[in-house]
Amino acid sequence: MNVTTVSIRKFVLSLFFCLGAFSCLQAQEFRFTTSVSNNKVALDEPFQIQFMLENAPNVTSFTPPTLNDFEVLQGPSQMQGQSIMNGRRSEYIAVIYVIQPKRVGNFTIPGASARSNGNVVRSNPVTIEVVKANRSGYQQSPQQASPQSGFPPSRSQRQQQQQDEMEGVLRNGEDVNAKLRKNIFVKVDVDKTSLYEGEQLTATYKLYTRLPTNSSVTKVPAFKGFSAKDIELPNPPQATEETVNGMHFKVFTIRKTLLFPLQSGTLELDPVEVDNHVKLVKLVKNNNNRKARDPFADVFNDPGFKDPFDDPFFDDFFNRPEVTYEDVPYKVQTAPLRVTVKPLPVDNRPVSFTGAVGKFNMTASIDKQTLSTDDALTLKVVVSGQGNVNLLNGPKVDIPAGFEKYDPKVTDNIEKNSNPLSGSRQFEYALMPLEAGDQTIPAVEFSYFDVASNSYKSIRSQPFTVHVTPGKQTKRDKEDFSVNRNTITSNYNGVLNWVKQGRFLLVSPLFYVLLLLPVLLLVAALIYRRKRNYQQNNAAFLKHRFANKVALKRLELAARYLKEGKDKAFYEETSRAVWGYLSNKLHIPFADLSKQLIQDKLAQQQVSVQYSTQLFDLLDDCEMALYTPMHNNDKMQGTYQQAVAVISHLEDELLRAKSVV
Amino acid sequence: MKKTLTAICALLLLVCNVLSAAPDQQQQFEKANQLYKQKQYSEAAGIYQQLIDQGYSQPQLLVNAGNAWYRANKTGLAIYNYEKALGEDPFNKSATHNLAVANQRVEGYVNDLPLLFFQQWWLQLTHFHSPNGWATGAIIFFWLLIAGFIAMLIVPSFKPVLLRWGTAVASLLFILYLTMGISTYVLANTHSEGIIMGSVVKVKSAPDQESKDMFELHEGVKVQVTDATQEYCKISLPDGKTGWLACGEIRRL
16 A cells, blocks of 8 residues: 555646646546446455546545455556647546455445545445356456466556546457447437327437447438427537446437327337447457657656556557457447327317427517508517427407408418427418408417426417408408309200201292392382372373364364254254353363353463453353253354354364463 | 281292101100210210201201200300300390300300490391391282282372371381391391401411411401401401401301
């Protein structure tokens, strides 16, 4: 133990030297951890315990824990270094012991304490399970067995430590699969295994590795029965460090997903599969004799202290020949995980509940209070909060009949990479007022299931009153989509009058024949009329022309009666001859003859009064002789001469008058 | 008056036409109706079309044919038949309705302008009688006119004022009937309108194959044929577009 304290003192001094040199560098994240190479060891199996101070400024003292139940085989040995990762500088100091348990049982090694920057800091305690020796089948055993034969125990422990810390070195006889199984695995973390439908579940798929590996995800989970929302991960993936059972693992997050179960029951999270290509260093030859001494070792270590760099790896590094690299493919997948999804309680479920689970707030607003029927109104409902925002259904809005409602416009505003998922969803309902007047839009109600209080909660907005004024387009024609509007009518199934469309009558000969027929009739009628007219006209002409002759013929008859002495017949005949002559000559029907008429006619014809008086004297004589019979032959002779003279005079007069006219 | 005239007209037509075996046609018609009910639209349309090709042009028959073509997705033929039916009877309600429905299928259908009131009146007047009815009327009034004349000539003493008025009215009516008869005949024998039958027809700027395409017309569009060469017809649309296309693509009404 004396040797130990001396070496610690020396070690601390050298620490100071180092820290003085690097004091200008700002420490990043302080960590003081205890780790063991193996926390389940056999009784006579040596193992390594390491106290790691990372980014500790001004370390002034270091006190290791009491290791009463263990035998210190080697140590403390110190190691220090710095690394720059992603532009972040970190430095570390490690103190390492190789110890061997003395008894079987569970032991807790308390953390070491150190004074950094004047503060005392402690590392985490570690539990070691010590079992009976020579247990075969345990992963670590074969790995341990072979190097022990060729190397002194202390050396083998150091190699182990180096291997864990730095690179995957495969030693002779080491089981590759066992080594891989121990050092690489994937795991799915869920924040809960029993939850309500629609409640958020965060699933994180992580790759744990202690070996240099080139990994690719070959199978991503499908998440059947869930609505999934991935959280964006940094690319390239950033490694974090995690200690599992005292062993350091580099942890890469493969996938982090927010899941919302869509159905109740037992749902399974699909495994994720990762293909790894592990780069292992294979030691072909063990060379114990050659020892390359590190020149720095003398600066930090006294001759009694074992050189920390004195190990086969560094030998190999400088001398090369015994090392080969091997690319080992290794496929890992997570164990399937079951999650129990409870249905949401049915009791007290509000009518307005549409499936929102989480913690929400709702606001509703309209963009205008007064508008005309030509305008549109927008009812905006914003639901914000935490929960299944991406699955929110719009709250039911009871729009009065005086409005035409259209499907809402949905706008999402979900915070990126928020966990739990939070954000807002906006529903914009466009409303077209159909009637003027004061309209009231009832309050908008939104309900959600609050997981924290295990109950339904409802939020109600204020009802809105809108004043609608009549616009220009007061009455809009509603489009008619009634049943028969867009379908053709049914067929006519009755009896048809099967008559062909005839030829056009207008162009048929019949038409013209029928038109010509009355024209012919008309022509016939015209001919007939003309004929009749002609005949009528001709008779009058002849009468006029032969009036003298007729009269003379009558007078001849009268002359015979005169010779025979029939005075009555004579006068009759003379009178008739004169009257007949006048009738024919003056175109007066016999019946209409009167003295007055004849006088007018003669005056018209401009017959001199001398002749007309002669005529009327003659007529008077005849009448007198007829009604006072008195046989006087001379007088009869005189009357006859007078009649002939009157007729011939009249004839001349009328002819003259005609020619004058 | 109208009834008697139609009766006379029908009588004349009966005389004019060869009395065909009407029950046979009715049987065919009913068979087609049956096929239509069984949704065998193409077959039904074929039978209707046969009857139409035989020279029957009853509006009901034409509408039924149009319906069958419509159901058989031959929009162009359907519209053609509906238009024909409207040509026979412009006030046929089912033809008007079905034409409107069929036009909904026509791509690029341009609504016809509604008729102005006097056009409406003219349409009603021209369809007051059939073309042959107008001609018959003209003959009858001509006879009356002539009868009046003859009466005036031969019997001058027979109430001349009444006769003169009667004759004047008869002559006016004769002129009206003759004019209408001629105009309906001309109307029925001008085929200035047509329906596009090809599904997509390119309308060219000039009547030859090489001229550039101006626009496209789809099946069922009604066009006005304003000019024609041997192969190409000049068309104009209600919206004022004009162009040339192959006459084979148009079926004249």
